[in-house]
Amino acid sequence: xxxxxxxxxxSPNASWETQIHQTLRSLxxxxxxxxxxxxxxxxxxxxxxxxLTLMLSMPGPDVLLDGRxxxxxxxxxxxxxxxxxxxxxxxx
Numbered sequence: 908x909x910x911x912x913x914x915x916x917x918s919p920n921a922s923w924e925t926q927i928h929q930t931l932r933s934l935x936x937x938x939x940x941x942x943x944x945x946x947x948x949x950x951x952x953x954x955x956x957x958x959l960t961l962m963l964s965m966p967g968p969d970v971l972l973d974g975r976x977x978x979x980x981x982x983x984x985x986x987x988x989x990x991x992x993x994x995x996x997x998x999x
Contacts, residue, residue, distance in 0.1 A: 937994035
């Protein structure tokens, strides 16, 4: 799996990167993922400052997901739940 992480308005954080990699490993159990592109954006001018955009490339249709939250963890959780739902529908 090739992983591309882009950070905007915030700096790379070892703890966040660990959480991202754990999430991607769990998602790859649903379906093999060949390439991942994740944009992590923090903009304090929004009510929910964290915005994550995730693109999963795999056999079959690619999956594009969007998550927002008051914290990085909230936005990542939102994206994870949505990804699990979409990937489980693709494998049915």
